Amino acid sequence: xxxxxxxxxxxxxxxxxxxxxxxxxxxxxxxxxxxxxxxxxxxxxxxxxxxxxxxxxxxxxxxxxxxxxxxxxxxxxxxxxxxxxxxxxxxxxxxxxxxxxxxxxxxxxxxxxxxxxxxxxxxxxxxxxxxxxxxxxxxxxxxxxxxxxxxxxxxxxxxxxxxxxxxxxxxxxxxxxxxxxxxxxxxxxxxxxxxxxxxxxxxxxxxxxxxxxxxxxxxxxxxxxxxxxxxxxxxxxxxxxxxxxxxxxxxxxxxxxxxxxxxxxxxxxxxxxxxxxxxxxxxxxxxxxxxxxxxxxxxxxxxxxxxxxxxxxxxxxxxxxxxxxxxxxxxxxxxxxxxxxxxxxxxxxxxxxxxxxxxxxxxxxxxxxxxxxxxxxxxxxxxxxxxxxxxxxxxxxxxxxxxxxxxxxxxxxxxxxxxxxxxxxxxxxxxxxxxxxxxxxxxxxxxxxxxxxxxxxxxxxxxxxxxxxxxxxxxxxxxxxxxxxxxxxxxxxxxxxxxxxxxxxxxxxxxxxxxxxxxxxxxxxxxxxxx
Numbered sequence: 001x002x003x004x005x006x007x008x009x010x011x012x013x014x015x016x017x018x019x020x021x022x023x024x025x026x027x028x029x030x031x032x033x034x035x036x037x038x039x040x041x042x043x044x045x046x047x048x049x050x051x052x053x054x055x056x057x058x059x060x061x062x063x064x065x066x067x068x069x070x071x072x073x074x075x076x077x078x079x080x081x082x083x084x085x086x087x088x089x090x091x092x093x094x095x096x097x098x099x100x101x102x103x104x105x106x107x108x109x110x111x112x113x114x115x116x117x118x119x120x121x122x123x124x125x126x127x128x129x130x131x132x133x134x135x136x137x138x139x140x141x142x143x144x145x146x147x148x149x150x151x152x153x154x155x156x157x158x159x160x161x162x163x164x165x166x167x168x169x170x171x172x173x174x175x176x177x178x179x180x181x182x183x184x185x186x187x188x189x190x191x192x193x194x195x196x197x198x199x200x201x202x203x204x205x206x207x208x209x210x211x212x213x214x215x216x217x218x219x220x221x222x223x224x225x226x227x228x229x230x231x232x233x234x235x236x237x238x239x240x241x242x243x244x245x246x247x248x249x250x251x252x253x254x255x256x257x258x259x260x261x262x263x264x265x266x267x268x269x270x271x272x273x274x275x276x277x278x279x280x281x282x283x284x285x286x287x288x289x290x291x292x293x294x295x296x297x298x299x300x301x302x303x304x305x306x307x308x309x310x311x312x313x314x315x316x317x318x319x320x321x322x323x324x325x326x327x328x329x330x331x332x333x334x335x336x337x338x339x340x341x342x343x344x345x346x347x348x349x350x351x352x353x354x355x356x357x358x359x360x361x362x363x364x365x366x367x368x369x370x371x372x373x374x375x376x377x378x379x380x381x382x383x384x385x386x387x388x389x390x391x392x393x394x395x396x397x398x399x400x401x402x403x404x405x406x407x408x409x410x411x412x413x414x415x416x417x418x419x420x421x422x423x424x425x426x427x428x429x430x431x432x433x434x435x436x437x438x439x440x441x442x443x444x445x446x447x448x449x450x451x452x453x454x455x456x457x458x459x460x461x462x463x464x465x466x467x468x469x470x471x472x473x474x475x476x477x478x479x480x481x482x483x484x485x486x487x488x489x490x491x492x493x494x495x496x497x498x499x500x501x502x503x504x505x506x507x508x509x510x511x512x513x514x515x516x517x518x519x520x521x522x523x524x525x526x527x528x529x530x531x
Contacts, residue, residue, distance in 0.1 A: 030067075031067055031068060031069040032065075032067055032068050032069070032103045032104055033069055033071045033101065033102055033103045033104070034062050034068045034069065034070055034071060034102075034103065034104045034105075034106060035070075035071045035072055035073075035074060035093060035096070035097075035102045035104070035105050035106070036054070036058040036062075036070070036072075036073045036074070036105070036106040036107075037073075037074045037075075037089070037090060037093055037105055037106070037107050037112075037113065038054045038073070038074075038075050038076075038107070038108060038112060039075065039076050039077070039087075039112055052447055052451065054073065054075070055073050055426065055427070055430055056430060056434075058070065058073055058106060059427065059430045059431060059434060060434060061106070063431075063434060068104075070427065071096070071101060071102050072093075072096070072420075072423055072424075072427065073423065073427070074089040074090065074092060074093040075089055076088065076089045076090055088458075088461075092416075093105065094123070094126075094127075097127055097130060097132045098130065100130075102132055103131070103132060103133075104132065104133050104134075104135060104144070105127070105132065105133070105134045105135065106135050106137065107134060107135065107136050107137070108136075108137050108138060109136055109137065109138040109139065110136050110138075110139060110141075113134070113136070124143050127143070128143060128144075175284075178263045178264065178286040178288075179286065181288045181291065183261075183263055183286075183288075184197060184198070184199060185263070189237075189251075189254055189256050189257075190205055190208075190209070190236070190237040190251065191205040191206050191208070191209040191251075191257065191295050192205075192256070192292070192295075198292075199291070199292035199293075200292075200293070201293055201295060206295045208229070208234055209251060209257055209295045209296065210295060210296060212225055212229075212248055212251050212252065213251075213252065213257075213296050213300050213301070213304055214300075215228075216248075216252055216304055216307065217300065217303055217304060217307065221245075222245040222248040222249045222252065223245040223248075223500075225243075225248045226243040226244050226245050226247065226248050227243075229243040229248075230242055230243045245500055246500065249308075252304050252305075252308065253305070253308070255301070256292075257294065257295045257296045257301065258294050258296060258297070258298050258301045259289075259290055259291065259292055259293055259294030260287070260288065260289045260290065260291060260294075261286075261287070261288045261291040261292075262285060262286070262287050263285065263286040263287075263288065264283055264284065264285045264286060265285065323340055324495035324496075324498050324499050325338070325340070325349055325369065325372060325505070326340065328502065328503075328504050328505055329349050329372070329504070329505045329506075329507060330504060330505070330506055330507070331351040331353060331354070331362060331364050331506070331507060332364070332506045332507055332508040332509065332514065333351075333353075333362050333363065333364050333508075333509050334351065334353035334354075334361065334362040334364070335353075336351055336352045336353040336362070337352060338350060338351055338352070338367075338507065339352055339355075340369075341366075346368060346370075347368070347369040347370075348366040348367065348368055348369065349366065349367050349369060349372060350365075350366035350367075351364045351365075351366070351507070354366075363509055364507055364508075364509050367507060367527065371527050371528045372505070372513070372527075373493035374493075374528050375513050375515075375525045375526070375527060375528070376493060376498055376502070376515070376525075377490060377492075377493060378525055379515055379523060379525045380490055380497070380501070381489070381490070382523075383483060383501075383523075384483060384486070384488055384489075415457055415460060415461045416461070418457050419454060419457050419458060419461070422450055422453055422454045422457065423454070425450055426447065426450045426451070426454070429443065429446055429447060429450065430447075483501075500518070501517060501518060502515055502516065502517060502518070503516045503517065503518050503520075504516045511526060511527045512524055512525070512526055512527070513525050513526070513527060
């Protein structure tokens, strides 16, 4: 009976009708959406020719494949590829991949895609995870294949070595030019501009420089000068109008305003990721005379240095800034302000809540001023020793957050749409030219016009992103400049330096001090004897 039942069941299965639902679109008819990425020269004329040449090349290449369709050509300026964050079109390409608009990316070589092994592998892994392959033409590598990522790691390592070699060659070139006195820095100080590869005076900014020196020599402090410039809304170095004592002091101590130059105040580390610490004897520095036209005389510059030194050395903290802790110390328990008082010749700072209402209201007891000063000195020397690690990283993080937020700014979004539309028009023009539908002269004329409009849109986008400068990053840059202008070792408490760096102090019941720097960063330091 069991055997008969199994036979009946098999017959029933054989009688089931299977209905095949045809695919609406056969896989073989679906076109692979291909994007091309390249980097072009920073020179405007070369960039135009390079961009058009690569656009024609990739348009022709994709056009020869019936199963491919070109999504867009993504091109970044410049010859350096050590950091992916500095290439906006690469970021736009990755964003389109995340949106599911791209299936494959064409790149001439790994060295054009990334020269940093970490960035390269991180990007390729992310793309593979969302089904996007990267094809490197020179190395004949397609990351869609299982062995592609392993080969990419090898070639990316080679590319990184190539980048380090190029960087080393550039540093060698800079060093030779410094030794010969022909070096021109890529970044010029406020008051100067670059014209035809030479350092030239910016007339409007030079007026501000001379005014700063004249005001300082007339007896005004750097803080007073900064307040006046801000009140008059004079544009400063980063495009804003918020001057501070650090910016003024940086100008007053910069030898370049005398027409002379000290080169390699900072240096570049030998390996990736490159860092730029202050040169405190780790590398050679170079002093060259008459490298450009001066804005102030050597006599005025030296007089400003002597006056600055005299103010630091001859004025005691009390004479310089009366009671620098006044209104800067508050209680971490009850929130009230600390007041200064003297008992048996010893100066203390005490919580007003504790003094007036007793221990039941607030348990935080008075703190000797000497301990507050010692805690600040310890904090100061930690900052000087680790400023590149703490503040520079903070500035980098803040800048990344700001750049991410700016991507969603309405004006930037509109410009992104315009850039995308111009790229579409350029691609269509190239397709029509390839099909013989456009006269060569018209193709060149229209192509140049589109490229010009594309460059203008990208410049406007960069201007918008650069113009909006959040307060905290600007304050952090100012704080870094402030620290740079201050002595490496501070033998005794200095009220002026304290006021320039510290916004406020909070005294906790545990005996810990919370120092709030001018840029909002909070650092903790214990009181003496309570570590």
